[in-house]
Amino acid sequence: MIPLRRFLHTPEAIAGAILLTALFAMALSASLLFPGDPQAIAGPALLPPFQDWSLPLGTDRLGRDVLAELFHGARTSLAVGLAAAAAALAVGAVVGTLAGFAGGLVDEMLMRTTDAFQTVPSFLLALAFVSVVGPSLGVVVIAIALGTWTGPARVARAEVLSIRERDYVASARAVGMHPLEIAFREVLPNALPPVLAMSSVIVAAAILTEAALSFLGLGDPNRVTWGGMISEGRAVLRTAPFLSIVPGIALVLTVLGIYLAGEGIVETTAVRRGLS
Amino acid sequence: MSLLAVSNLTKRYRRGGKTVTAVDDVSFHIEPGETLALAGPSGSGKSTIARLALRLIEPDAGGIEFEGDDFLALSGSPLRARRARLQMVFQDPLAAFNPRATVARVLDDPLRIHGIASRSERPRRIAALLERVGLSAGLAPRAIHEISGGQRQRVAIARAIATKPSLIVLDEALSALDVSVRGQILDLLLDLQRQERIAYLFISHDLGVVRTIAHRVVLLDGGRIAESGDARAIIDAPQSAVGKALVAATPRLNRSIGP
Amino acid sequence: MTALASIRELTVTYRRDGREVAALEKIRLDIMAGERLAIIGESGSGKSTLALAIAGLLPGSATVGGGVDWFLPSFDAKAPPSVLPDISPSRGEIGSSTGVSSPAAMVIGEIRDDGAISPLEGEMSGRTEGGLIERRAQKSASGRSRTPLLGRDIGFVFQDPSASLDPVMTIGKQIAEVARTHLGLTWPQAYTKAKTLLERVRLPDPDSALRAFPHQLSGGQKQRVAIAAAIAAGPKLLIADEATSALDTIVQAEIVALIRRLVAEDGMTLLFISHDIALAAELADRIAVFRHGKLVELGTTARIIGAPSQAYTRVLLDAHIGLDAAPLLNRSRLDA
Numbered sequence A: 001m002i003p004l005r006r007f008l009h010t011p012e013a014i015a016g017a018i019l020l021t022a023l024f025a026m027a028l029s030a031s032l033l034f035p036g037d038p039q040a041i042a043g044p045a046l047l048p049p050f051q052d053w054s055l056p057l058g059t060d061r062l063g064r065d066v067l068a069e070l071f072h073g074a075r076t077s078l079a080v081g082l083a084a085a086a087a088a089l090a091v092g093a094v095v096g097t098l099a100g101f102a103g104g105l106v107d108e109m110l111m112r113t114t115d116a117f118q119t120v121p122s123f124l125l126a127l128a129f130v131s132v133v134g135p136s137l138g139v140v141v142i143a144i145a146l147g148t149w150t151g152p153a154r155v156a157r158a159e160v161l162s163i164r165e166r167d168y169v170a171s172a173r174a175v176g177m178h179p180l181e182i183a184f185r186e187v188l189p190n191a192l193p194p195v196l197a198m199s200s201v202i203v204a205a206a207i208l209t210e211a212a213l214s215f216l217g218l219g220d221p222n223r224v225t226w227g228g229m230i231s232e233g234r235a236v237l238r239t240a241p242f243l244s245i246v247p248g249i250a251l252v253l254t255v256l257g258i259y260l261a262g263e264g265i266v267e268t269t270a271v272r273r274g275l276s
Numbered sequence B: 001m002s003l004l005a006v007s008n009l010t011k012r013y014r015r016g017g018k019t020v021t022a023v024d025d026v027s028f029h030i031e032p033g034e035t036l037a038l039a040g041p042s043g044s045g046k047s048t049i050a051r052l053a054l055r056l057i058e059p060d061a062g063g064i065e066f067e068g069d070d071f072l073a074l075s076g077s078p079l080r081a082r083r084a085r086l087q088m089v090f091q092d093p094l095a096a097f098n099p100r101a102t103v104a105r106v107l108d109d110p111l112r113i114h115g116i117a118s119r120s121e122r123p124r125r126i127a128a129l130l131e132r133v134g135l136s137a138g139l140a141p142r143a144i145h146e147i148s149g150g151q152r153q154r155v156a157i158a159r160a161i162a163t164k165p166s167l168i169v170l171d172e173a174l175s176a177l178d179v180s181v182r183g184q185i186l187d188l189l190l191d192l193q194r195q196e197r198i199a200y201l202f203i204s205h206d207l208g209v210v211r212t213i214a215h216r217v218v219l220l221d222g223g224r225i226a227e228s229g230d231a232r233a234i235i236d237a238p239q240s241a242v243g244k245a246l247v248a249a250t251p252r253l254n255r256s257i258g259p
Numbered sequence C: 001m002t003a004l005a006s007i008r009e010l011t012v013t014y015r016r017d018g019r020e021v022a023a024l025e026k027i028r029l030d031i032m033a034g035e036r037l038a039i040i041g042e043s044g045s046g047k048s049t050l051a052l053a054i055a056g057l058l059p060g061s062a063t064v065g066g067g068v069d070w071f072l073p074s075f076d077a078k079a080p081p082s083v084l085p086d087i088s089p090s091r092g093e094i095g096s097s098t099g100v101s102s103p104a105a106m107v108i109g110e111i112r113d114d115g116a117i118s119p120l121e122g123e124m125s126g127r128t129e130g131g132l133i134e135r136r137a138q139k140s141a142s143g144r145s146r147t148p149l150l151g152r153d154i155g156f157v158f159q160d161p162s163a164s165l166d167p168v169m170t171i172g173k174q175i176a177e178v179a180r181t182h183l184g185l186t187w188p189q190a191y192t193k194a195k196t197l198l199e200r201v202r203l204p205d206p207d208s209a210l211r212a213f214p215h216q217l218s219g220g221q222k223q224r225v226a227i228a229a230a231i232a233a234g235p236k237l238l239i240a241d242e243a244t245s246a247l248d249t250i251v252q253a254e255i256v257a258l259i260r261r262l263v264a265e266d267g268m269t270l271l272f273i274s275h276d277i278a279l280a281a282e283l284a285d286r287i288a289v290f291r292h293g294k295l296v297e298l299g300t301t302a303r304i305i306g307a308p309s310q311a312y313t314r315v316l317l318d319a320h321i322g323l324d325a326a327p328l329l330n331r332s333r334l335d336a
Helices: A002-007 A011-033 A066-102 A104-119 A122-133 A137-148 A150-163 A167-174 A179-196 A199-215 A226-234 A242-275 B046-053 B076-085 B103-113 B122-132 B149-161 B179-196 B207-213 B231-236 B241-249 C047-055 C089-096 C171-183 C187-200 C206-210 C219-230 C249-266 C277-283 C301-306 C311-319
Strands: B004-015 B018-030 B035-039 B061-066 B086-089 B167-171 B199-204 B216-221 B224-230 C003-016 C019-032 C036-040 C062-070 C134-137 C154-157 C237-241 C269-274 C286-291 C294-300
Touching: A002 A242, A011 A066, A011 A242, A066 A104, A066 A137, A066 A150, A066 A179, A066 A199, A066 A226, A066 A242, A104 A150, A122 A137, A122 A199, A137 A150, A137 A199, A150 A179, A167 A179, A167 B086, A199 A226, A199 A242, A226 A242, B004 B046, B018 B046, B018 B061, B018 B216, B018 B224, B035 B046, B035 B207, B046 B167, B046 B199, B076 B086, B086 B149, B103 B122, B103 B149, B122 B149, B149 B179, B179 B199, B179 B207, B179 C311, B199 B207, B207 B231, B216 B231, B216 B241, B224 B231, B224 B241, B231 B241, B241 C249, C003 C047, C019 C047, C019 C062, C019 C269, C019 C294, C036 C047, C036 C277, C047 C062, C047 C154, C047 C237, C047 C269, C154 C219, C171 C187, C171 C206, C171 C219, C187 C206, C187 C219, C219 C249, C237 C249, C249 C269, C249 C277, C269 C277, C277 C286, C277 C301, C286 C301, C286 C311, C294 C301, C294 C311
Parallel strands: B035 B199, B035 B216, B086 B167, B167 B199, C036 C269, C036 C286, C062 C134, C154 C237, C237 C269
Antiparallel strands: B004 B018, B004 B061, B216 B224, C003 C019, C003 C062, C286 C294
């Protein structure tokens, strides 16, 4: 467990780890602590927090348990964030590797496509995609990935361009390895570290985008999301601000936690590389 | 028939708007089981020729005939298949391997790619290859970065001979090694040549080593052939300016001087 | 001959993967003033660690035992310590130790404002443990002494000139900066000095070279520039750490000839670190053979080459393949 101890070296990383652990605990325990539908009516409407200890964070306009919604919302946020980031990283890494390794016309075509995606604001892209295809969890994931894969693609391509010239790639060619095997077995794994370093930023951005889509009513209507909760609370912002504040804080802490933990990981790997 | 015949090979690079001719109208041939050395100062084009001969880069003009076939006419799958017969050992054995590789994986690649051994048979073949180059078969699971420089270069040689090539290009393959290790690797290379009749294209700037192991030498200067012929005859009495300069610059160890 | 520096019981260990690895073990060696001393060894012999230890460039992760005693004359009148630019409090202390024979221990972090020559300065400063090497000033013949300053008293030439030169600074400025920092010159004076130095290292067209950037020069030319920067402040000791290993044979011979000439002209002491015993024998008065962090054998070049007393030295000599070596392949000529 030496890497973990090294990871927990800085206060930022510790804070990030605590926040992330809490988030995962919320997501995993949601159906244990709050079995049943979080969107079911649990009590009187608009109950303020800390009044009734069976409903600690009170209820919303329809009398739904805010705490249960918060826990189930953590699931959606994490699931969408992680899935969208994984999709964006995978697509980006593959596109970047192919472009950088093949060069020439393939590179031109792939990178101009990347440019095209990058010139459209990613949120508008996601918005348009969900509006056309219709809101569901899978569509939201694809919509978010659509706008974020370009960053990883550019980083991967830059890395591949330098790795392509290394002796071990020449050695693989000399031994008769197929170009696709060279690209994905020799080059891609060595190009990944800087791409993965972007993952925390992408996960955080994906969670925010998901929240924004839900806020605009384009999230999966069958799932509780923090963005949707904020949107719900907006109608009664003056009388019951906590309905927007509680999921808002959850969102801020989540993004902060992911970002800090990501920094910690980058720092850890940098230290390890510096030592070797 | 020559094993490798290179004729009028030319390679130009564009660098900052200027065209640099790295290899200029170079012709030579290698016979089976022969060692031909390419020697010259840095920038003389010897490494470029090595990469051209292996088709890691493409020439601008000239021809390469390997084992009687037009090597430049091959592409795709036939080219990859033919690569089994023409292998390479690089200068820096650490840079020549994927940093994530293990010894076993490095030796598994050529056996798998060229269908030399079935999956179940390969571990045995890998062990045999390691033993052939004087290493313990127990080295197989080790990571490349864990073993010593001399061991790495032996693994590189094992990888090169795995496909039973007729020609191995040795690109400064001894330059990065400690002198005590260098002698052992040299012996290994000569032993392999004797046993398997492998020809070597030996790229080096060290005339002392060239003189001891090469049959013939091609001295290069600025991408052109300055002189070529019997290695000992040329190094003992160079005629070209670059040959004279290289010989004059080689350090001499006069051991006869007493205290 | 008097000693310039006396290495006493020098031990350097690095921590690697949680284990202590000894790079040097109890080295005792005197560097004589004005001599050309070659340090010979294979990889892992500790020869480069020795060079770094003498120059005070060991990384912070190194633990040091023993030390180096210096017998340096004090600063000459041209550049008394008090008028040196960017003087640090620590340097003031060293200046005040002039004339006192009590040891002035020195942390390498304190020499960090020596310009481009000292790398990793940020990492080294502030370290209290590790990398600390005791470099004591001893009473010299003139009765005055001090601890050495990298750049001023020691010139260091690295193996890879591309890595030791700043890629975005002109050649002229890199050399002038050393002269300005250590000799207290103004910029115009320093540039004039830089031009003289480029002429001395025989760089073609010194005027345009002053304004050139490192990438515009060849490997050999870059190494000439690195040497010019190393000798800019007129150091007593020039350390060449595998300075010719990255160069081809012809350029190597030129650089060796250049070092030989500069050392003779300026009366410098030379520490020539190399893996090539033949090359070292051509240049050095004395040779020290290192292996696995230990000093195996030390003697005059003629004695080491002609009558080595240690088996390992003989191994190194036998392994050399010169132009007179017996060919290995007369048996394997194409008679098969």
